[in-house]
Amino acid sequence: MRSDWSPLPLEPGIELQDVWLKYRVKYHRPRTLRALIATGAFGALRNGVRDSRAEHPGATKGTTFWALRGINLSAHPGDVVGIVGSNGAGKSTLLQVMARIMKPDRGRAVIRGTIGTLLSFGAGFNPDLTGRENVFLNGSILGLSHAQIRERLNDILDLAEIGDFFDAQVATYSSGMRARLGFAVAVHIDPDVLLIDEAVQVGDAFFQKKAGNVLEQFRGRRKVIAIVTHAPHVVRQYCTRALWIEEGEVRREGSPSEVMAEYLAWSEQRARTSAGATEPTAV
Amino acid sequence: MSALADLKELIQRRAIVRHFVSAELKSGNRDKVLGSLWQLIDPLSFMLVFYVIWSLILGTRGPDFMGYLLSGIITFNFFQDTVIGCSTILRTQVRLIREVYFPKSVLPTAFAVARLYDFAWALGALVLLLVYLLYIQAHMDPDVFMKKITHPLSFGINVIWLPLSIGLLIMFTLGAAYLSAIVGAVFRDTPNILTFTFRIWFYLSPLFYYPEDARHKMRKLWFLIRINPFTHFFRLLRNALIYNEPPTLNGTLYIAALSVITLVVGFVLFAKYESAVIKQL
Numbered sequence: 001m002r003s004d005w006s007p008l009p010l011e012p013g014i015e016l017q018d019v020w021l022k023y024r025v026k027y028h029r030p031r032t033l034r035a036l037i038a039t040g041a042f043g044a045l046r047n048g049v050r051d052s053r054a055e056h057p058g059a060t061k062g063t064t065f066w067a068l069r070g071i072n073l074s075a076h077p078g079d080v081v082g083i084v085g086s087n088g089a090g091k092s093t094l095l096q097v098m099a100r101i102m103k104p105d106r107g108r109a110v111i112r113g114t115i116g117t118l119l120s121f122g123a124g125f126n127p128d129l130t131g132r133e134n135v136f137l138n139g140s141i142l143g144l145s146h147a148q149i150r151e152r153l154n155d156i157l158d159l160a161e162i163g164d165f166f167d168a169q170v171a172t173y174s175s176g177m178r179a180r181l182g183f184a185v186a187v188h189i190d191p192d193v194l195l196i197d198e199a200v201q202v203g204d205a206f207f208q209k210k211a212g213n214v215l216e217q218f219r220g221r222r223k224v225i226a227i228v229t230h231a232p233h234v235v236r237q238y239c240t241r242a243l244w245i246e247e248g249e250v251r252r253e254g255s256p257s258e259v260m261a262e263y264l265a266w267s268e269q270r271a272r273t274s275a276g277a278t279e280p281t282a283v
Numbered sequence: 284m285s286a287l288a289d290l291k292e293l294i295q296r297r298a299i300v301r302h303f304v305s306a307e308l309k310s311g312n313r314d315k316v317l318g319s320l321w322q323l324i325d326p327l328s329f330m331l332v333f334y335v336i337w338s339l340i341l342g343t344r345g346p347d348f349m350g351y352l353l354s355g356i357i358t359f360n361f362f363q364d365t366v367i368g369c370s371t372i373l374r375t376q377v378r379l380i381r382e383v384y385f386p387k388s389v390l391p392t393a394f395a396v397a398r399l400y401d402f403a404w405a406l407g408a409l410v411l412l413l414v415y416l417l418y419i420q421a422h423m424d425p426d427v428f429m430k431k432i433t434h435p436l437s438f439g440i441n442v443i444w445l446p447l448s449i450g451l452l453i454m455f456t457l458g459a460a461y462l463s464a465i466v467g468a469v470f471r472d473t474p475n476i477l478t479f480t481f482r483i484w485f486y487l488s489p490l491f492y493y494p495e496d497a498r499h500k501m502r503k504l505w506f507l508i509r510i511n512p513f514t515h516f517f518r519l520l521r522n523a524l525i526y527n528e529p530p531t532l533n534g535t536l537y538i539a540a541l542s543v544i545t546l547v548v549g550f551v552l553f554a555k556y557e558s559a560v561i562k563q564l
Binding site for chain 1: 296306309380384561
């Protein structure tokens with residue numbers, strides 16, 4: 001499925017064909033001694049089995065949960081794809097498939113070029129190492145040589161704005177400092193595909209502005225970017241396309257303004273009905 | 284097929300292994316007053332405790348026994364530390380695994396290499412001890428020598444077998460590291476089971492007793508001691524480094540075959556289950 005208006009006849013940087021992905025969900029149901037004594041051991045066991053079967057037919061210990069159900073997407077260099085959806089819709093899982101972290105159980109995911117990921121904002125940093133050491137470690141994981149990292153060290157430090165903390169252990173960082181350093185590393189490896197989870201909501205206002213500039217730069221350099229976000233203005237301002245997913249399926253794909261209008265209307269509707277359901281007497 | 288692709292990727296991206304190794308080593312010894320010196324002190328103190336205790340229980344042992352003890356301890360510790368550490372490595376690095384793609388085999392590989400670095404230090408300690416013991420031995424009264432030294436130490440041409448003994452040990456350990464990493468990611472009980480297993484394995488390995496004594500005094504366990512690869516790893520290393528004897532053919536072939544099989548099976552299983560396993564970390 002090629003987007004017809006894609007400006008260059010390049011191969012898509014991200015190509016997802018009917019991607020399905022499942023998780024095993026384990027249930028940990030408490031069986032307290034008190035309950036056993038209260039109902040009698042055998043009764044409790046029998047009831048326990050019956051209860052869990054009733055709630056989750058066919059599974060007492062666990063079940064299979066399909067987080068992605070047949071996602072199709074192809075994004076070309078220059079595309080900035082905003083991914084929206086309610087909590088648990090499968091947005092982050094989708095990014096992990098794009099990052100090649102998760103392999104689809106069905107379908108095909110082809111990602112061309114180097115990948116920069118900002119999925120958890122420096123959460124993967126080793127807390128015992130200093131910021132500088134972590135930059136070298138992460139840079140090498142992301143595919144840079146030692147010399148290339150050294151070249152970019154000053155730029156990374158400039159963007160991250162953590163000053164002398166660069167040579168302190170990451171365990172001493174605030175979450176904002178950690179996120180800024182993670183962001184700085186990910187954009188400076190100059191990836192072909194940049195994947196961001198909730199990017200623009202991290203850090204203070206000044207940093208947000210910088211991050212926005214970086215996004216603009218990237219779009220200018222014909223990279224593929226995918227952003228998962230809850231902020232409508234991010235999608236409208238930076239994205240060239242939007243993808244709305246719900247329960248692992250694509251609800252709507254198209255121009256940011258159209259998709260966002262529909263998504264927001266749907267969210268509002270849902271918020272109103274759920275509010276009505278929980279407080280029926282208040283209406 | 285997927286294992287070959289994984290192997291290719293691991294080799295291509297060996298620079299990451301280097302970075303993980305230095306990260307592991309740096310974070311391990313940071314802020315310790317004695318720093319890396321602990322890599323020498325640890326095996327030496329362990330050896331001395333055993334030496335004193337066994338001398339008290341079994342009567343005085345000659346200084347040659349110190350070399351015998353230390354050579355066994357460093358070999359066994361390298362294997363044990365690597366395998367137990369790898370059983371939780373995918374879980375401890377889960378945040379990184381979820382943040383960025385990289386070949387997961389890097390993690391157990393780098394952990395094993397970091398422990399190999401510890402092993403190299405310990406081997407250095409053993410060489411220093413050996414020099415000291417050879418000196419003592421050479422300046423001993425001949426009568427005392429006859430009475431005290433049961434297995435005279437010697438250093439010579441057979442040290443050429445040392446690389447073989449270490450090479451096989453590395454292959455065996457690496458294979459076990461991949462197995463431990465993948466099994467440990469699926470079953471959370473793995474570290475507990477391993478701790479128990481290694482406790483038994485330690486006593487079934489001729490670390491602080493001589494195999495020929497075990498043959499007569501521990502007849503029922505002799506079969507287990509004989510099939511224990513460490514019986515042969517110890518012998519290969521000790522013959523090469525501290526006794527100046529050629530390797531035994533059967534024992535060496537046995538651990539060579541076992542090492543190759545363990546490495547291949549370990550890596551293939553790791554490659555096969557790695558992507559399924561990271562979903563449930």
